[in-house]
Amino acid sequence: MRLTKTFIPLLGFLLFFAGCREDFPTYSTFCDQSTAVHTTGAPKCLHYAVLNTRDKALLEKCFGIVDDPECDYRLELTRYHVSDCNNPVVKSVGSDFDGYIRIEIKKGFACYYKVQSDFKSDEEAALERVLVRFKKEMILSKTNLGIIL
Secondary structure, three states: OHHHHHHHHHHHHHHHHHOOOOOOOEEEEEOOHHHOHHHHOOOOOEEEOOOOHHHHHHHHHHHOOOEOOOOOEEEEEEEEEHHHOOOHHHHHHOOOOOEEEEEEEEEOOEEEEEEEEEEOOOHHHHHHHHHHHHHHHHHHHHHHHOOOO
């Protein structure tokens, strides 16, 4: 009897926090399938077009590629917040999410690869999902091509 009295509130508490985890999908695509990583290999250099120095350092550490301003591949990080939107429909109806995180790699001005995930309240979790997805796809491409960067 005593065990049940302490077990039920504890179980309810754990279920409550388990339900609070954000579970938004992560979308990724190679913009032109003929230039996809599995056919051309992962970029060997990147230019990080990121203004926030903390984000830039995080991306360099995560990808293991030092910023090269002369590189043809330009990486852009977008942190978009719906609250910044001035669309009257969004302001009146609301939104299912608070924003999104997107990493896009461009070769010149053309899109090469992009990955994106929405977030409701945890922006850093969305960034983590995007980074994990990016790293998985680049690792798969390296093993498929036998490339070691």
